[in-house]
Amino acid sequence: MIDDTTWRIAKENFPIGIRVCGAVKEKRPFGFFLDIPEAPGTVAVVDAISYLPHGSPVPPEEWPAPGDSIEAKVVAHAEHNRQIKLRVEPRESSAQE
Template structure:
């Protein structure tokens, strides 16, 4: 995880540095449970997610963490 905000987080993907990767707060639900921002992993921690959307014109990818 690169940055966290109340609405979600930005994630870096080393292989695609020009792509903006986001996880909105409602899409971060490890083990099927939505968590509050206080329970999210610390900045710099790796996360795994599933691509649920992408926007070609602005190089944005949205993830869901299950």
């Protein structure tokens, strides 16, 4: 678990609602961990039910592989285990149709 100072700084630098980019570090049955370069030592996790690249959850075999870069939104700060909780959602199109 990270120390008090690192956790405080992580919450300040990554407030709820901000989008972050990182690389998948490790896949687990419940989701996967993301390595955020600007937050060394901070644990960031995308739970299985929060990986919604097409608007609904996808099976683990469709999750990104370790090393893949993704963008996610900070949705919570889990105080009990000092993790940044992330969600991946479909990107809004900026093009006018």
